[in-house]
Amino acid sequence: xxxxxxxxxxxxxxxxxxxxxxxxxxxxxxxxxxxxxxxxxxxxxxxxxxxxxxxxxxxxxxxxxxxxxxxxxxxxxxxxxxxxxxxxxxxxxxxxxxxxxxxxxxxxxxxxxxxxxxxxxxxxxxxxxxxxxxxxxxxxxxxxxxxxxxxxxxxxxxxxxxxxxxxxxxxxxxxxxxxxxxxxxxxxxxxxxxxxxxxxxxxxxxxxxxxxxxxxxxxxxxxxxxxxxxxxxxxxxxxxxxxxxxxxxxxxxxxxxxxxxxxxxxxxxxxxxxxxxxxxxxxxxxxxxxxxxxxxxxxxxxxxxxxxx
Amino acid sequence: xxxxxxxxxxxxxxxxxxxxxxxxxxxxxxxxxxxxxxxxxxxxxxxxxxxxxxxxxxxxxxxxxxxxxxxxxxxxxxxxxxxxxxxxxxxxxxxxxxxxxxxxxxxxxxxxxxxxxxxxxxxxxxxxxxxxxxxxxxxxxxxxxxxxxxxxxxxxxxxxxxxxxxxxxxxxxxxxxxx
Numbered sequence: 001x002x003x004x005x006x007x008x009x010x011x012x013x014x015x016x017x018x019x020x021x022x023x024x025x026x027x028x029x030x031x032x033x034x035x036x037x038x039x040x041x042x043x044x045x046x047x048x049x050x051x052x053x054x055x056x057x058x059x060x061x062x063x064x065x066x067x068x069x070x071x072x073x074x075x076x077x078x079x080x081x082x083x084x085x086x087x088x089x090x091x092x093x094x095x096x097x098x099x100x101x102x103x104x105x106x107x108x109x110x111x112x113x114x115x116x117x118x119x120x121x122x123x124x125x126x127x128x129x130x131x132x133x134x135x136x137x138x139x140x141x142x143x144x145x146x147x148x149x150x151x152x153x154x155x156x157x158x159x160x161x162x163x164x165x166x167x168x169x170x171x172x173x174x175x176x177x178x179x180x181x182x183x184x185x186x187x188x189x190x191x192x193x194x195x196x197x198x199x200x201x202x203x204x205x206x207x208x209x210x211x212x213x214x215x216x217x218x219x220x221x222x223x224x225x226x227x228x229x230x231x232x233x234x235x236x237x238x239x240x241x242x243x244x245x246x247x248x249x250x251x252x253x254x255x256x257x258x259x260x261x262x263x264x265x266x267x268x269x270x271x272x273x274x275x276x277x278x279x280x281x282x283x284x285x286x287x288x289x290x291x292x293x294x295x296x297x298x299x300x301x302x303x304x305x306x307x308x309x
Numbered sequence: 310x311x312x313x314x315x316x317x318x319x320x321x322x323x324x325x326x327x328x329x330x331x332x333x334x335x336x337x338x339x340x341x342x343x344x345x346x347x348x349x350x351x352x353x354x355x356x357x358x359x360x361x362x363x364x365x366x367x368x369x370x371x372x373x374x375x376x377x378x379x380x381x382x383x384x385x386x387x388x389x390x391x392x393x394x395x396x397x398x399x400x401x402x403x404x405x406x407x408x409x410x411x412x413x414x415x416x417x418x419x420x421x422x423x424x425x426x427x428x429x430x431x432x433x434x435x436x437x438x439x440x441x442x443x444x445x446x447x448x449x450x451x452x453x454x455x456x457x458x459x460x461x462x463x464x465x466x467x468x469x470x471x472x473x474x475x476x477x478x479x480x481x482x483x484x485x486x487x488x
Contacts, residue, residue: 002391029394033380037402038430041380071380301380305391 004302008127010116011136012177020181024146026298027291034070034293044073047304049105050098053130054080054091057109059265059289060130060140064107067296073304076103091115092122099125104307105300108132126303134168140264141174143295145182147288148219151260156183161213164223164245164272167194167234171223171264176202189213190223190245193234210245214255221262222247222272238271248274252282260284315443315462315470316483324459328440329361331457332409339371341435342407347424348377348395351412353474354442358411374399376410381423404432413472415441418453443470443483 004019033041049068053061061077068075076098095106105126108116113135120127131137149155160179166172166188179186180203187205188195200206207213214220225241235241247261261273261283269275277283316324336342339362346355352375362368379394410424421439428434440457445464462485464470469486473479 002393026394029377029379029396032397033430036430037432040430042426043380043382043385302391305386308386 004306007303007306008116008120008129009138009299009303010120010127010129012138012141012174012181013136015138015181017181020142020145020178023142023295023298023302024149026302027146027294030070030297030301031291031294034290034297040070040072042072043301044068044071044304047071047105047307048074048076048101048103049107049300050076050078050103051130052078052080052095052098052106052108052110054108054110054115055131057130059292060109060137063289063292064128064130064139064296067293067300068107070293071297071300071304073105073300076101091119095119095123099123105304126307128299128303131170134170134173136174136177137170138174138178139292139296139299140171141178142299143288143292144171144175144221144262144264145178145184146295147262147284147291148184148260150287150291151284152218155179158184158219159187159217160184160219160221161187161189161207161217162221162223163189163210163213163247165194165225165234166190166199166223167196169223171221175221176204187213187216191235191241210247211251214247214251214259217259219260219262220247221264223264224266224268224272242271246271246273247277249276249280252277252280258282262288264288310486310488312471312484312486314482315485316460318481321481321483324442325357325361326365328442328457328459329358329366332358332362332440333366333368335438336407336409339368341405342409343372343374343401343403344409344411345399345403345424345428346373346375347410347412347420348375348379348397350414350472351410353476354413354440354472355411356476357474358440372401374401376424376427378420378423378427381427383419383423399431402432403428403434405435406432408434408437410437410439412439412441414443414445414470415439415453415455415458416445416448416470418449418451421453422451442472445470 005016006014107128107130109130110132113133115132116127116129145155162172176186187207189207263285344355346352359371359373375398377395377397379392438456441455442459444455444458444461446461464485471484471486473482475481
């Protein structure tokens with residue numbers, strides 16, 4: 001397979017296994033490129049990409065922007081807070097105005113689930129979903145699986161537990177889809193109040209006890225507690241959450257095996273994981289960040305190759 | 310479809326020896342020279358040249374790398390089929406080195422044009438030369454000429470020059486194929 005089966009990256013659930021294999025293979029080449037003395041290639045010098053962030057983001061936005069610039073694309077940046085959206089303009093009008101400036105591709109983060117799918121039905125440009133509410137965050141799932149493959153050789157057959165705030169997480173859903181597509185076994189672990197009721201219907205195991213989950217898994221993907229998405233209290237106190245679902249060095253050392261620790265960031269140090277775990281050799285958090293640029297370069301490159309001039 | 314042999318295995322071997330000797334005349338001990346095989350098909354020729362230099366002519370410590378030019382091509386999104394990348398393996402600095410590009414067939418010159426841009430990601434070479442097994446004269450789109458040529462051929466655009474290597478499970482040979 002040398003071409004993606006899709007024209008947009010709206011979510012992992014729209015991809016086939018072969019798409020992910022192609023993205024990984026292309027990302028391997030880009031990882032070599034970004035470790036060269038000069039990290040830029042001219043492939044996309046006639047492509048213009050608009051980064052439309054209707055919701056705050058630091059690392060995803062920086063990662064996409066860096067990926068675009070390393071491919072030599074022209075980049076437009078848009079933040080909703082400082083835009084006409086605040087004046088009442090609709091999503092389609094905002095995007096159409098931007099597209100009138102001859103933009104070829106849109107990278108969009110939006111607080112509403114399905115915003116990317118909605119937009120893809122109304123505009124011509126290629127769309128990459130950079131996170132839509134608590135729905136999907138496909139490039140994060142791809143870079144997470146790529147990082148597992150890099151550390152453990154392959155994803156198939158591995159046991160991965162996603163720990164924490166599953167309910168409000170777009171990373172969890174995309175990760176579940178991607179890991180299962182690549183042949184991994186997936187478990188979710190967290191307070192019952194932060195696990196969606198339908199979660200077992202996705203074919204994942206559910207475990208409320210963190211120690212049991214860690215004893216089962218090869219990889220623990222620790223999610224941030226998304227306080228900003230919580231309108232009510234889902235657990236009594238942060239201290240109690242830390243005691244039950246926080247990972248510390250002592251807990252890891254009491255296991256009879258060495259598991260891999262992941263975190264999509266930003267970390268609440270001392271909440272999901274302690275500093276000594278975050279900075280240990282078991283954690284591949286910074287590898288995830290590096291791989292994020294290579295994965296996003298691969299996705300942008302492969303989607304751009306389907307735009308014929 | 311018809312095909313005619315341009316070089317058989319024996320003629321190819323003689324040609325490779327001649328190319329290796331020409332390189333030695335210009336580069337002597339290769340202490341300041343690096344060989345770069347252009348992916349995907351130049352790497353077989355580059356491997357052969359390196360092996361000959363080492364075994365037949367006792368040149369030691371030759372640096373050889375493979376350069377993929379996919380992301381530097383000027384026909385991205387213009388071809389019928391998507392471009393597929395190959396691996397780049399250059400584990401040395403090319404800054405101030407004499408670089409010899411090695412490719413099997415020189416046709417339009419666009420690949421070498423892309424390679425000239427790509428190699429700059431690894432430093433600024435002192436100079437760059439081009440060694441090619443087959444030079445398809447009169448087919449150039451860009452002002453690029455080889456410094457070392459195995460054989461020149463006046464194939465028309467409908468004809469294809471096919472280089473086969475025993476490393477690919479085929480007999481060493483060069484054919485001109487007319488469809």
